[in-house]
Amino acid sequence: MTKAQRNAVAELLRVSPVADELGRRFGAAGHELHLVGGSVRDALLGRLGDDLDFCTDALPEQTLALVKGWADGIWETGRDFGTIGILKNGLRLEITTFRAEAYDGLTRNPVVRYGDNLLDDLRRRDFTINAMAVSLPGHDFTDPFGGLDDLAAGVIKTPDSPALSFGDDPLRMLRAARFAAKLRFTVDKPVAEAMTEMAADLDRITAERIRDEFTKLLCGLDPIAGLRLLVDTGLADRFIPEISGLKLEIDEHAQHKDVYEHTLIVVSNAVRLEGDAGPDFVLRMAALMHDVGKPATKAVGRDGRVSFHHHEVVGARLTRQRMKAMRFPKDVTSDVVDLVALHLRFYGYGRGEWTDSAVRRYVTDAGELLPRLHKLTRSDCTTRNRRKAAALSADYDALEERIARIEAEEDLARVRPDLDGNAIMELLGVPPGPVVGQAWRFLKELRLDRGPLDRDEAEAELWRWAREHGHIS
Incomplete structure (x- = not known):
């Protein structure tokens, strides 16, 4: 038995009192029930959560009849798509009728057509690692497309041809990048090629759905892998072109650091500084967008030095426009924009020009964002010059100590x-x-x-x- 299979057995044992009991109810009524998709993948990885996905040959009304009186709670919001949700012993279960759905070719919306067998249902799923199933209560493992091997190899493939899969649902291209970030997997070459060739198809997807996938990507274990994939395939150009735009041309006469690579390092630094608090989307998004104003403000002086005067102001404006277009909530947008606008404020502190008044303003302007601003500012120090890096770090240590001293004397949080x-x-x-x-x-x-x-x-x-x-x- 492989490690993945041992993980799956252990995870299934944890949820089996509920899952197997549900399976027996369906079996007694002459229906199949399978744990499926992400739940099987996560079980094999040893990280099965409390949200479980099932598929069945029972129609939604038959599923409802089987769970009424047994479930602690029932919701039918997904009934039009064949899904019935239930709550049982603290577990959230979603039970979906076998599907062999097609898409209308114009939007993301599926035309639901119920299937009659497990194989067709698995074939229509996005990736092989999500196209595995475990029967209940028998625990028979079904893996027709090699998902277990791909999981072990850390590779993302599609059950059908990538072109057919992405043609059905272009959002799957963005989801491939999201899984690369979440699982630290690589994308199979034919999948990446299809993503590049079909990037424009992402325009069929609503801003809200793109926003949700992108948020999950940026909050993944390794967002850098996902971001690089978005840029390299051209997907980023369809909904957040400012990131690709950071690849400024660098010539031998007017040199400056590679802004795109610098930005990815800043995002990576911000992830590291989160500590045990978990993914902080606002901090990560601010790190990603903090320099997007540089392309529009780039100037070369007579001495050949490159400058980006007021790029934080331009960047804040561009960030607001982009997040509004992606339908982010206003409060989230406001927090990210404020961090982008404030990220340069610290530079100059080391010259010894800041009065206590300047420190008060720094704290007051940041408000509740001050802890994030501390992390963003420290993340932005990516110089390879060790002496300069040490000096910047020492300066910010001194600023934080000064803030603490003044806060001890005054209530800066409520000026x-x-x-x-x-x-x-x-x-x-x-x-x-x-x-x-x-x-x-x-x-x-x-x-x-x-x-x-x-x-x-x-x-x-x-x-x-x-x-x-x-x-x-």
């Missing part, structure tokens, strides 16, 4: 003016309105510049501001 709106209205004798807001912002800027003021100082500064702006005589 507010020393007088609130009610006090401003009472002192100036003004009603709620624009003047109060202007005064509040003035006092906040003063608080950032000088730190906490006592009540008398704050009132004196408010009076001075009000006189200068004609709000009192």
Whole structure:
């Protein structure tokens, strides 16, 4: 017995009380039931979760009749596609009728056609490593397309020809890159060739579906492998062309670091700095997009030196546009954009020009993103010059220590003016309105510049501001 098979046995034993009982219910009614797809793959890898996928020859209404009264909960949101979901003993089970579906050739949407045998169902799946099944309760293993061997070899192949598979569902091309990132597998050469030739077919897929696959890819174990595959096959150009655009031409007269390779290193560094917290999409996306403003801002000076002035501003704008086009939630987009805009702020600290006021502004502008900004800034140091790298690291250590010192003295996380709106209205004798807001912002800027003021100082500064702006005589 191979290691993969031993893993599968151990994982199946863990879930077998539920899975086998369900299998017996289907068998008693004259139906087949198989654990299938990603669940079998993950069992063989020794990482089976609590979401299990099954296939059966029973139609959805027959499945419903078999699980009612047995399942702890039932949902029918996938019924039109032949899937019934149930909850049992903390496990989420999805049971899908055998399918031999085709696609309409224009969109991602399948035209559902029920099949009548396991082999056809497995043939229509995306990759061989997802085209294996285990019968229940008998635990007979079915692997008609060599998925077990491909799993052992760490290679991604399709059951049918890649062109036929991707023609049915172009999203599978992006999914191939996602599995390369998730499993650290390589993509079979014919699969990669088909991805390159058919990249334009990805335009048939909705932005939301692309977004979801790309998010999973970027949060994979090895996102760099997936990103390289997207760029090399031209898939990235279909939905996030800014990444391929980082491959700036480098000539012998105007040299600069390879921005594309630098970006991949920054993403890799950010993954490493996540620690045990798990994948942080916002941090990884900010690392990926932090330099996308460079192509538009590249300039060569008279001395031959290359500069990218204000690329963080341009990059933040491009990032917002791209994430909006991919239908990311506004809060996620805002966090990534803010990190891209702030990623250069630290450079210059080492020259000794930062006052405590500058540190307060750095912390206040970052807000809740400060821990991520720390990681992004450190990730962005990719110089091969050890002395320079050590100096940058020491400078950022010093900044973090300085932030900690000031935070110990002041509550930087909640910087507010020393007088609130009610006090401003009472002192100036003004009603709620624009003047109060202007005064509040003035006092906040003063608080950032000088730190906490006592009540008398704050009132004196408010009076001075009000006189200068004609709000009192």
